[in-house]
Amino acid sequence: MAEALPLPAPSARERILESAYELFSHRGIRAVGIDEIRERADVAKATLYRHFASKDELVLAFLDRREQLWTREWVEREARARALDPEGQLLAIFDAFDEWFRRADFEGCSFINVMLEWADGDHPIGRASVLHLANIRAFLATLAAEAGLREPETFAHSWHILMKGSIVAAAEGDAEAAQRAKAMGGALIETYR
């Protein structure tokens, strides 16, 4: 049982990524400097740049991890765990959102935030954010197809509008945004049945 030790002491790379995740997701990219990440990770600067060629590469790695932790292991998992039928799973997204929006450390959707921060031009970071958002939509389309709804991809686009709108509203301070979106989602399902 050698690999079941108390805590394998996270590697430097892991500590960097964890710090970047925490700081980037809460404060945005441009507002966070390399030095702050370095300090929080308790790592030398040379070490950081040994693992990530540049800040941009670190940002891309952060976005990948965000997809893993948020999209895959939170949104998708919560949706599938909270209901048995695909329609209920779609609606359950907003139940999870409702709890999320009420958390004191609510941080919003990093893909939206980063995409808007890189709105102009087609920087790799902006493109990556758009791609991660499309991956969310793919999950929605899958659920829609499983539910037997018409035009799953079109439906997913509309559903995603509800998700994004409610997240922005929550960032604005509207704690009931998830419930509002869920109600509109219910009506949307009706029209695609």
Added chain:
Amino acid sequence: MAEALPLPAPSARERILESAYELFSHRGIRAVGIDEIRERADVAKATLYRHFASKDELVLAFLDRREQLWTREWVEREARARALDPEGQLLAIFDAFDEWFRRADFEGCSFINVMLEWADGDHPIGRASVLHLANIRAFLATLAAEAGLREPETFAHSWHILMKGSIVAAAEGDAEAAQRAKAMGGALIETYR
């Protein structure tokens, strides 16, 4: 007719504000430096700081102008001009959005962008953005009340979610976002009639 001269040669302050508007609205706040605004306005640095005490104050002035030009003179005007009845005016917002989303220089909603850029803490700039967003919602509530809908303020929150969601979707590249939001809006009106 002394004040009807060809063009009264915009003052330095006006040129600064115009440059800031163009640059901030398209590229965000942190991505734009004072020097770039100064250069585009063809103004000396001392002149800029004579009119605006700091970059933050310039940002606040930009947000005020954005409300004037975008909220008041575009959204509200277009909504009221495109339909006679308040329900139609609500829906007409998305007709205006539809044209907006298809413009090559589509810049998104500055209030959302700036708010998310200042997500953490309660910086005056973040607070101002939230306030400008609330002013949009006040207009929505007015239209809802004129239309005789139930709970105009609650309705306005939901309607605003559709607007914000579609704007983010458009920034992501979804040119049909306005039409999707309009369809969901139609259903929402039904439930608040």
Added chain:
DNA sequence: GTGCGGGGAGACCGTTCTGTCTGCAGCTAG
């Protein structure tokens, strides 16, 4: 005329940013 306020040109300051480099310490495999 004279004073004064708006404006222009640009040097300058301190800070912060990303990114590089040197030097040293430890661990581990051969």
Added chain:
DNA sequence: CTAGCTGCAGACAGAACGGTCTCCCCGCAC
């Protein structure tokens, strides 16, 4: 033992940032 990798510490470079300052010009009101 030693070579090589990982990592720490921190100086350093070069650019960009926000913001201040001085000096000069010009137009206008008194």
